[in-house]
Amino acid sequence: MTIPRILIIAGSDSGGGAGIQADIKTVTMLGGHATTAITSVTAQNTRGVQAVHVIPSPMVIEQIDSVAGDLGVDAIKIGMIGSPQTAHAVADRLAALDGVPIIFDPVMVATSGATLADAATVAAFERLMGMALIITPNVPELCVLTGLAIDNADDLEAAGQVLARRFGCAVLAKGGHLPHQPQDDAPSVHDLLIRASGVSEYRMPRIETRHSHGTGCTLASAVAVGLGRGLSVEDAVDRAEAFVAGALFHAPGIGEGHGPLGHAMGTTPFYHTLAAADANGLDASALAAQWGDRA
Structure with a gap:
């Protein structure tokens, strides 16, 4: 089988923890080849985001055209989109790539708390979610996208079901922001894969670390590699969840704030x-x- 070619449409994180940098490391470690269309450049480290420069939409599309026309695309991962203009331009362009699975991580806020998408950009997410095979929102993103309060795993499922029905896609609802659940003997993380055929729960022991910058980017890119290899959504998510857990466990502990994961597993x-x-x-x-x- 040829190497899966994963087109990453996302922003650059100068600190190397999230964004394009985390995506490339993930795709490489899982045996794929990453190509990129960079939507924004951030001045960013483990303590936060100091500045953001949005790449003009025509340049984003030029990047997509350049790599898609030469190297080809087996799966697409979308992260930080930069602007509503770029969201619509990307949706227009990806409509021509019929049959290529799209994984959309609706990035709104960095781990440090910095806002990465304004209200107009979030509104433009609608088109991209409608095109996606799977979307991967966390709890704060689900709250914004559905208008629902989420305090436990049942709320997480209800909100995920709203998006799944609205857009006809699978939803990997990430529960890392949920408080400790009373039914759990030890702190754990609940993620839910919601699709038409049912709901699968991923419950893993919580790894207590502040070095979790880039978990969402890593998870979505790992799913993209699996889909690019021809795996089912379920199998792709299984492997992606395991990869993120390993990368969290091996986080190198660098930086004064929220440090990067250990994508190379130490x-x-x-x-x-x-x-x-x-x-x-x-x-x-x-x-x-x-x-x-x-x-």
């Missing part, structure tokens, strides 16, 4: 390649000498 993949070469009797000494102490 490993240096190139060195694993060298070890495998040595184990199979191949001469990896030249590569080892060339790379030396580089990690």
